[in-house]
Amino acid sequence: MRYAARVAWWLVFIVGVLYFFIPLYGTLAFSLKSKPFLSAYTAILNDPQFVSTLSYSFVAGILTIIVSILIIVPTAFWVRLKYPQLRPIIEFITLLPFVIPPIILVFGLINTYSKQPLAVTNTETGSNALLVAAYVVLSFPYMYRAVDTGLRAIDIHSLTEASQSLGAGWIRILWQVILPNVRTSLLSGAFLTLAIVVGEFTIATFLDRPAFAPFLGLVGDSKPYEQAALALVSFGITWAAMVLIAVLGRGSRSRIKVTIG
Amino acid sequence: MTNAALPLSAPGTPSARPVRRRFSWGWLGIVPFLLFAFLFLIAPTFYLVIGSLQNAKGTFTLENFAQLFTPSILQTYENSIEISLVTALAGGLFGFLLAYAVISGGLPGILRSALMTFSGVASNFAGVPLALAFVFTLGRVGLFTIFLRDVLNIDIYGAGFSLYSKIGLEIVYLYFQFPLMVLIIAPAIDGLKKDWREAAENMGASSFQYWRRVALPILMPSLLGTMILLFGNSFGAQATAYQLTGGFIDIVTIAISRQMRGDVLYDPNLGYALAMGMVIIMAISIAGYSLLQRRSERWLK
Numbered sequence: 001m002r003y004a005a006r007v008a009w010w011l012v013f014i015v016g017v018l019y020f021f022i023p024l025y026g027t028l029a030f031s032l033k034s035k036p037f038l039s040a041y042t043a044i045l046n047d048p049q050f051v052s053t054l055s056y057s058f059v060a061g062i063l064t065i066i067v068s069i070l071i072i073v074p075t076a077f078w079v080r081l082k083y084p085q086l087r088p089i090i091e092f093i094t095l096l097p098f099v100i101p102p103i104i105l106v107f108g109l110i111n112t113y114s115k116q117p118l119a120v121t122n123t124e125t126g127s128n129a130l131l132v133a134a135y136v137v138l139s140f141p142y143m144y145r146a147v148d149t150g151l152r153a154i155d156i157h158s159l160t161e162a163s164q165s166l167g168a169g170w171i172r173i174l175w176q177v178i179l180p181n182v183r184t185s186l187l188s189g190a191f192l193t194l195a196i197v198v199g200e201f202t203i204a205t206f207l208d209r210p211a212f213a214p215f216l217g218l219v220g221d222s223k224p225y226e227q228a229a230l231a232l233v234s235f236g237i238t239w240a241a242m243v244l245i246a247v248l249g250r251g252s253r254s255r256i257k258v259t260i261g
Numbered sequence: 262m263t264n265a266a267l268p269l270s271a272p273g274t275p276s277a278r279p280v281r282r283r284f285s286w287g288w289l290g291i292v293p294f295l296l297f298a299f300l301f302l303i304a305p306t307f308y309l310v311i312g313s314l315q316n317a318k319g320t321f322t323l324e325n326f327a328q329l330f331t332p333s334i335l336q337t338y339e340n341s342i343e344i345s346l347v348t349a350l351a352g353g354l355f356g357f358l359l360a361y362a363v364i365s366g367g368l369p370g371i372l373r374s375a376l377m378t379f380s381g382v383a384s385n386f387a388g389v390p391l392a393l394a395f396v397f398t399l400g401r402v403g404l405f406t407i408f409l410r411d412v413l414n415i416d417i418y419g420a421g422f423s424l425y426s427k428i429g430l431e432i433v434y435l436y437f438q439f440p441l442m443v444l445i446i447a448p449a450i451d452g453l454k455k456d457w458r459e460a461a462e463n464m465g466a467s468s469f470q471y472w473r474r475v476a477l478p479i480l481m482p483s484l485l486g487t488m489i490l491l492f493g494n495s496f497g498a499q500a501t502a503y504q505l506t507g508g509f510i511d512i513v514t515i516a517i518s519r520q521m522r523g524d525v526l527y528d529p530n531l532g533y534a535l536a537m538g539m540v541i542i543m544a545i546s547i548a549g550y551s552l553l554q555r556r557s558e559r560w561l562k
Binding site for chain 2: 005006009010012013015016019020022023024025026027029030070071072074075077078079083086090093095096097098099100101102103104105106107108109110111112113130133134136137140170174192195196199200201202206213214216217220227228230231232234235238239241242243245246
């Protein structure tokens with residue numbers, strides 16, 4: 001490769017790195033301006049709202065993952081095993097959340113579930129359940145793709161027949177044979193879902209839930225340094241999820257692919 | 262291999278039991294998914310579709326859609342489309358160059374996996390924290406703004422720049438747009454075979470001719486498709502813009518947010534039509550993406 005070309009590619013890369021790190025550095029530098037040193041970070045740790053909203057979002061994320069797995073794994077399995085002709089329809093439905101962005105989804109959900117006879121949003125439990133349901137829908141594209149890719153890598157027909165001839169029922173096949181075999185891709189999908197849920201702002205705001213992202217958005221008016229520290233914490237959570245996915249994907253046959261079509 | 266026993270009864274007598282052995286309930290596995298999708302995705306969207314086709318009294322009308330073509334709402338859509346186009350093109354171009362730099366640009370191999378991890382993080386780092394990070398960096402007293410003013414003597418706010426405007430929003434959106442491009446376009450760049458370049462060079466093609474006649478035509482469906490995806494990605498974004506501008510920028514997602522909050526000119530049916538207009542644009546872009554993605558698979562196996 002010619003010298004000039006190589007320099008040009010290095011320049012492109014450096015610009016990319018700067019674009020990536022300058023905002024993070026700006027946020028870090030701002031958060032460290034609080035006096036005494038690191039007080040922004042000790043303050044958020046002692047902020048009961050930080051703890052409560054972050055754990056609220058984590059619990060919502062974990063419930064989302066559980067419900068999503070319970071719904072997606074049997075569906076993807078069954079479509080691959082017996083109903084390949086349904087595949088395009090199921091895939092289409094799982095892609096709909098890309099067409100219907102969160103703001104539209106929550107708009108529809110509030111209209112459908114805030115009026116009699118389906119006034120789900122009148123109770124705390126109802127609103128929480130609706131939030132998780134919306135997040136499960138958001139997780140469909142990632143979870144379905146993850147599980148489907150995982151299933152492609154194993155011979156589910158043989159596995160199913162072998163289990164059946166040993167007398168296993170469907171629940172047992174799914175739980176003890178299929179699930180362990182797609183564990184890696186399932187975990188990738190799960191971490192991605194967790195990262196998305198913890199950072200999700202639009203749906204949580206309009207359902208008026210005490211989640212982390214809405215809290216992060218509002219805290220700044222009174223405590224700017226804490227807000228900067230919180231933004232970095234949020235970034236760290238996304239980072240951790242992505243690193244876990246990369247570690248999981250290494251050396252496994254099935255890697256999550258978040259592409260459409 | 263069905264070995265269901267034939268009914269051992271004389272013709273005419275009804276068999277005592279259905280003959281099918283082992284009736285399978287496994288298909289029930291799909292029902293929860295369909296039910297869930299219906300309840301929390303399809304029905305709510307359908308509610309908006311119906312609402313957009315009704316007036317306040319509940320009679321059928323196309324008035325709401327006609328109202329979308331009033332100048333102020335058209336302007337809102339125009340702003341959204343402009344921001345999405347600019348960030349899709351700029352993010353797409355830069356993301357492609359960046360991916361090409363680490364894959365075929367002769368950079369050390371370790372930078373590639375580093376870039377892929379960064380891109381995974383950055384493409385998911387949208388919303389409130391992203392908006393905040395840019396406020397602390399490029400806001401009026403942001404770190405980078407001050408650096409430019411005091412060290413390089415460039416006063417960007419004095420020159421009319423504002424982070425809370427269209428251009429500001431575009432700069433912020435690029436932060437998740439170009440990493441998404443890197444992630445999706447990398448496999449396509451990987452698919453460009455070395456043999457093709459060598460074959461072209463052996464026949465005397467210049468680098469420009471190779472790009473013009475071989476590489477770009479092969480990559481074009483992927484490039485276009487991914488840029489369309491970026492367009493939709495930016496078009497549907499709400500949280501970042503909301504946090505950055507406090508809900509004071511005239512784009513479609515923010516207009517819908519205002520409708521939901523019941524602010525100015527509250528007309529629920531018009532709100533539904535606004536949402537539908539958005540869904541239609543999103544649907545076209547996602548369909549375009551899948552179509553082009555399928556086309557690109559022809560060469561890039």
